[in-house]
Amino acid sequence: MPAERMLPTTEAEDLLSLVREICQQELAPHASNWEAESRFPREAFRVLGKSGLLGLPYPERWGGGEQPYEVYLQVLEEIAASWLTVAEGMSVHVMSCYALATFGTEQQRESWLPDMIGGELLGAYALSEPQAGSDPAGMTTRAVREGEDYVVNGTKAWITHAGVADFYTMMTKTGEDEVSCLLVPGNSEGLSAAPRERTMGLTSSPVAQLRLEGLRVPVGRRIGEEGSGLRIALSALDSGRLGIAACAVGLAQAALDEAVRYAKERKQFGKPIIQFQGMEFLLADMAAAVESARATYLEAARRRDRGLPFSRQASIAKLVATDAAMKVTTDAVQVLGGAGYTRDFPVERYMREAKVLQIFEGTNQIQRMVIARQLAR
Structure with a gap:
């Protein structure tokens, strides 16, 4: 079930509708099989590129979508709910364009950026x-x-x-x-x-x-x-951490949706297991974790869009969202019981995928250090 959105414009709503269509037709049907076979979905990125999604947050003058980060991240979340590999790859690609778009000379941007964000290159x-x-x-x-x-x-x-x-x-x-x-x-x-x-x-x-x-x-x-690379890298990571937070929320939403679907269909003692209080509370906590994580990354994105400092908020969003994804996917396996431990259902894959979200773009221990050091200033 798609999460409810509060998008800033009709254009953004139309964009998300397009993304959902792509996810349903081009991504979701292939995710489980391709992950099982460890096949890299290069064609999926070409589809995203042709649809204008690989350059969403960058200016139109270089071929980008010139969308607010708030919108770009919700697109990323939607893709992650269908296939995390593709969403994470899109986040990496967008971050890889950041240095040139933000710190490059005008000549460098004119020469290379249109091809980089135009969709054909990864x-x-x-x-x-x-x-x-x-x-x-x-x-x-x-x-x-x-x-x-x-x-x-x-x-x-x-x-x-x-x-x-x-x-x-x-x-x-x-x-x-x-x-x-x-x-x-x-x-x-x-x-x-x-x-x-x-x-x-x-x-x-x-x-x-x-x-x-x-x-x-x-x-x-x-x-x-020369010598400015560390500053560029850390600046890129602030935005990249928001991308990972959005991916984590998408994965958690997918796990929650699968858990709710199963709990409605699975019957024990003559009624669906979703009607047992223990299951109700577990699912409610999962839903609260997903909604809280989404609100956290959106607030950080809105600060970025307004030109306000957002480094601490990006670390908080990455920490909160990825920890939530790990818990929600683990709980989804529990909801499905023995079925959740098999590869006949996607929740075991979601649980395995969630773990790395706590590790890359700076481990969650590093995020805690970043947050605490900023509080101490």
Whole structure:
């Protein structure tokens, strides 16, 4: 059952109707089988691109939808309720475009941004490393200036779309204490992907290490000033965390809907189990968690849309929404009982997928540190 929305414009309502149609026809029917087979749904992203969804929050002048973040995130939630791999991939793509759109020069934007957000290309965000996940300042990948090129050597880790992305927004050391941002074409010589990680959930999403061996990147593909990469990365993560929060709410909503459907149909002692008080209370708590998480990410998005500081609110939204998704999906398995533990129903997959939402874009322990440090200032 689609969640009720309070969208700001008729245009946004029409957009969400289009998204629901795409989800019903193009995404939901394939999700379970493709996840079981670990098949990457590249064509699904082309469908989203042709529909104008991959550039929703970016200006029309570069081919974007120029929609408020409040609207973009609700679109993302809707997609996540049908297929989390696709929603998470869309969130990663939008975040991968952020550095160029926000910090690039006018010439860089004119040259590259229309193709990046126009729908045909798919992006990846390369920040983490084997020993520098939650501590991006500790990265060891290094870019050395040689004439008009940077020569990059190192390893990036846990990269969504590794090996299939058309471009990578990559953070790399350019000095002892300097991190810079490079926009790297996916077909660059010296860039290769390791074998895919064997993940617990999101098995259709390719996640792997990136190996950088003598990778040459023109200086003109540096985004922002040399040494500004960490500031760019952290700024991008604020918006990316809102994307993950919306994905988490979509997944939780899907789990709640499946639990309610099953509880209405399953009968014990002569009546549907939804009529037993223990089940009523469990489902009520699940619904409250979903609604609360949605309200939290929407408030953060509205602050972003108004140009207000939203870093703390983004961390709160990511923390609240992903913890809620983990609890709601676990409770959905409980509602279905033994059936929920089988792969005949999607809730076991939802539960496995929810776990990673508490980990990437900064673990929830990191979110608590961010929130507490801002309170202490």
